[in-house]
Amino acid sequence: MTRSQPRPAEHYIHAGGGVIVVPARVCAYLNRYAGLESFRRENGGRDAEVDAILLAFRVAEMTWRNAAIGTTKAAAPELAAHYEWLSTTQAASRLGITDRGVRSAIATGRLHAESIAGRWRISREALQHFRQGHTTETRTDTN
Template sequence: MTTPQRPPSAYVHGLNGPVVVIPARVCAWLERYARLNEVRIQERGSDPEVDAVLVAVRLAALTWRTTATGTPVAAKPEVDPDLKQWMSTGQAADKLGITDRAVRLAIQEQRLHANNINGRWRITQEDLQHFTAAKNAATAA
């Protein structure tokens, strides 16, 4: 899933006023890490246009998450690490084609989001997709 890195101006469109087009993967990232879904719920009803845009972001995020991970819900840390949506650093390394040590280094450098559950790193499929997309964007530059 390689997407060429685009300048910020590539996401701005419109003749009657600027409109920003947000890729679905970025919508999912915003929901998860910027807590945009919480903002949508908190501010519901305060501005109809803002409501409509935040719902559109939510729908795009759900669509991307479903195609990327097979589930519309972002995985939350669980005590049981054997759930399908979680993988170990070794499993992530196999999927990425890198070493387990490289995965742990990416976690340490905060380039790959992971959860420490009972002393072991667990990575969701969604976090792996975000990491892969960010890595591909950086190499395309």
């Protein structure tokens, strides 16, 4: 599986450093794993500009999530929309890697998963984050 390199940080900075462009997938990642959604709910009303930016993160997250995991308007998703969880075998199949590779990514914290009844379960959203965020790794060991 070939992956493109991420853009350098300066590609996200505009207007002489006064504006940063954040991709929708990154908004979804930060909302879920950095707790920005909770922060928005708990601290709303303190700063109107911060409120607006965090709300924009939420809108971007929802737009990305609908495209990433499927909606009734999108093409049929791989799984029914109500079935969010994948096994390590299912995730491996979708990523084109081995089950052991998926478990390794979970163990090193690169792929978020939950242990349910002693078995790893990966959300479709976490799988998409892993797929998209995995761009920084290169296969130098095969050269």
